[in-house]
Amino acid sequence: MNTPAILEINNLSIGYKKAILKDINATANPGEVILLTGKNGSGKTTLLKTIYKELICMGGNIKIMGQNSYHISSGNLSKLISVVLSQNSISPSLRLFDLISLGRFPYKKWYQKLTRKETETIYSIIDLFELTPYTTNYACELSDGNLQKAMIARAIIQDCPLLILDEPTSHLDIANKLKVIKLIREYAKDKRKAVVFTSHDLSLGLSISDKLWLIKDQQWISGCTEDVAFNENVLDYFVSSDMKFNYQNQEYEINKPENHLTVRLEGNCNSIYWLKKALVRNGFTIHESSEIIISELNSNYIIHFKTENLTFPSIEKVILYLRNHLKKLFDS
Template sequence: MDGENKWHKAETPAIHAAGLDLGYRSAQGLNLLASGISFDLQQGELTCLMGPNGVGKSTLLKAIMDQHPPIKGAVFLGKENVRQISDKERAKKVAVVLTEKIPSGAMTVLELVALGRVPHTGWWGRLSPHDQSVVNKVMDMTNIRDLAGKKLAALSDGQRQTALIARALAQDSPILILDEPTAHLDLTNRFEIMYLLRDLAKKAAKAILVVTHDLEVAMETADKLWIMEAHKPLLTGSPEDLMIQGGIQNLLPGNKWQIDAASGKIRLKDPARLPQIDGPAHLSHWIRNAFRKNRELAQPERIVVSEQPFSILLDFADQKEEVNSIAEMIGFLRLRAKKNNSNTSR
């Protein structure tokens, strides 16, 4: 699926690849993970790469960073083949934040961020006034200037992740690649980090690629999604288009799970039969959610849910029962199902 349109400005992508085959060669032969992989990573956009484990996401990142060349095809940074760029020059073009162990707790935030200038100064180089200016600028951009003297060991997980992003930004590279940057963060920090990255893509005109399994945050923040499936071409497009057109469902092989088209959240598929539910849409949604999780419940012919005051009328052919909470509804329907099963077994 092509996420571009006729109004997209023609420009050289930050990263371009067409027809990549990814995999490994061994004594047993070729282990092909992915084939026909094509993409353009654009400046000013936050792109999320998603897919099940084992489909080749890490191998794709290694191909971009020239750590594991593709079996077929080539990756271009701008107009240059990544294989023809020196390590030093590549570090100036691509900054990477991997799922890495944080350096020694004795290091301060300022010292960590300053390491981002190594491609420009060398390991033994001192920071010039320009280098110091860049470090100060990215610490302001990421709102961690007040943490400059703090030891890494004293930071929260969210603060450490932000400091690592600041270190990558200090490389002053047009491309930023992050592998699972929100994996160990709480709900609020997951959104904070991803909105920070989105803001950086827009304000600093960077091309940002994030590998993530966090669909909820990706739907909320990404400009583009790349969906990777085993042995299939990359599916690309805006999150909204992929949701509306159904491509997002490719993240969930099998018949057990589905992605709710309204909320973008993963949930169990609906039971084969659900009762008719009348009432406000937001209340009906949670009644259906309860039935998805509790498939053993007795099924009324009809349910009427009211908002003020909250009540649930359970309408059976032989009985009507009014309850005042979903927990009470579940308890009643579970008990009725047990009685029905007991009567049937006699």
């Protein structure tokens, strides 16, 4: 027996005065993490706003837990969808605990207080997001990163079937990005929630998403993340023609002229990784057939060419030598 979808999008058209994107069909199922991506201005935010009813559908329909969203009141919608926006307007006089507690507001009468269980859950989430030292801080005293984490914590406390996140890691350092993105995926899997998020950090977004919703050249494409990414050449789609994604090195590189210089690297240690990045940045291509071989031994770098073995103490010295002596090496 198939589990009913949390979100169904059927032949949807979105826009403002006129449709900017049509024929959108997609589902979000329990436990799925979905990356919505496309170039700036393609309609990502417009789609999200249409899902949570800030904008009306210009055609087709949206169903949430089997109900047509057109017939869902704002009060009931807040029990079905929790949203974290990239820019938040909140009262600076709210303390962090109170800000996160707002996630329980849809379930309360104006006179009702938090239950003991709700309070314990909020403190648990605060601890999970490493925000305990800031529990009594006002919102205006929080860093952008901690405020972002608090908003995500609030959305999780809201405990809705569908969680929508617009650039959830935009204000976070790399350590917090990895932690938050891991927490979001675990939340979806453990609690059987559907998560739809946008991100300009494409590699990080692709790494955790089960499905990819791609808006490409005013066309809607959706499916298994890896299938869509491969078939639509996603990693090259978002960069200009003078750059490309190197699948071997797993990072973006600037296209080089045809007569570029080649180097072969031996070893897989951390220092070789950073040497590779420096070489590529300085116009070299890493190639297995190169006559120039560089290896690492005891924190030194050794250039092997023909009968010569030259040792250098740093990556900078290697680059300087190759720049100044490469032609001489081949002429000798």
